Ligand code: ADP
């Protein structure tokens with residue numbers, strides 16, 4: 001008796017090289033296998049038996065539901081990674097929410113771009129000090145692996161599995177004043193948002209060609225910006241290393257070698273497709289090809305949040321007229337990291353609070369009270385080099401853009417007030 005056959009996943013490379021992305025988990029665009037008898041081919045042969053054909057099926061004893069599954073190597077990596085994570089002392093949201101039962105259910109799933117659970121969890125499997133530990137390798141991952149993403153998103157943003165992100169609302173930037181008019185505490189203010197350009201997968205699934213295409217598309221649009229946003233795009237390829245280092249040290253450019261992103265396969269083909277757009281004053285910047293396709297940033301010295309926010313909003317609106325961004329009906333704007341979903345907005349100040357900021361743990365506890373997040377002076381996962389901290393809104397999902405910024409605004413006002421009070425004791 002002939003063996004029955006089932007579909008087997010093609011390798012990641014095979015999938016990525018397909019010009020047309022897979023439409024659904026039933027492999028709608030893949031060759032028909034097991035083959036169907038037709039008048040022309042009454043006794044068709046399985047593709048795995050044809051010399052020179054990429055195999056997309058493999059003989060098995062029992063027929064199973066059609067649909068791609070990860071190959072044996074991926075399943076083994078998942079099994080080992082999961083066992084080790086369980087034995088570790090990791091406090092990541094990944095470890096907390098990926099129960100054995102859920103792991104067994106999700107490990108066989110794949111997205112239409114061919115991403116597996118491994119693509120979602122590999123950063124958290126490698127780095128036990130992750131806060132979160134998961135990334136979405138493509139937009140579809142948020143649906144296919146929703147049973148893992150949803151509880152993580154709920155815990156990070158306070159956004160439940162049936163909640164729906166509100167429509168975009170920038171509010172009125174003019175109502176946000178200078179947080180530190182006497183220039184006593186705040187060195188600089190920055191507001192950024194992330195955008196994924198429609199038609200491209202997220203980092204781990206990007207090929208060299210896609211990076212080049214995306215950079216070209218983005219840089220052409222950016223080069224046409226006018227007014228205060230007008231500036232120049234500089235690709236990272238061939239950038240003078242000293243100039244690049246200076247831009248990083250001055251907090252304009254993304255740093256290289258973030259171990260969480262490397263483990264998430266987010267730095268492949270570096271520096272192809274990566275670069276920065278800057279206006280003349282370096283108060284409006286766009287990162288291309290870093291963690292998200294685009295990071296749109298406004299920053300300036302001092303504490304005038306309203307001015308900084310307005311410049312970002314106007315810039316995003318101009319860019320949005322020329323590029324289509326990926327927006328999910330429930331999760332808002334989609335980003336690579338689930339912590340950035342929804343509004344994607346992070347409004348931060350670089351601030352010195354000599355009394356209440358004397359120790360980081362105490363400062364973090366206070367910040368939590370106002371839904372704020374404290375980062376080191378060189379960015380996420382860094383320490384404070386000079387007694388200053390980067391303090392920003394923590395929540396980005398389930399609230400409007402204006403609410404996200406306002407949460408930071410009112411929290412920072414409270415913290416500065418406390419610092420003032422204590423300095424008078
Ligand atoms: P994001 O996720 O917002 O891109 P990162 O933590 O990766 O932030 O930081 C990116 C860069 O932006 C780092 O150099 C960081 O120090 C800088 N940065 C963040 N907030 C401010 C601020 N308010 N003023 C100046 N630089 C800032």
Ligand code: CIR
Pocket residue numbers: 123129130131132133134260337339380
């Ligand atoms: C982590 O899990 O720590 C990293 N993947 C970064 C997560 C995003 N940032 C954050 O929670 N502050």
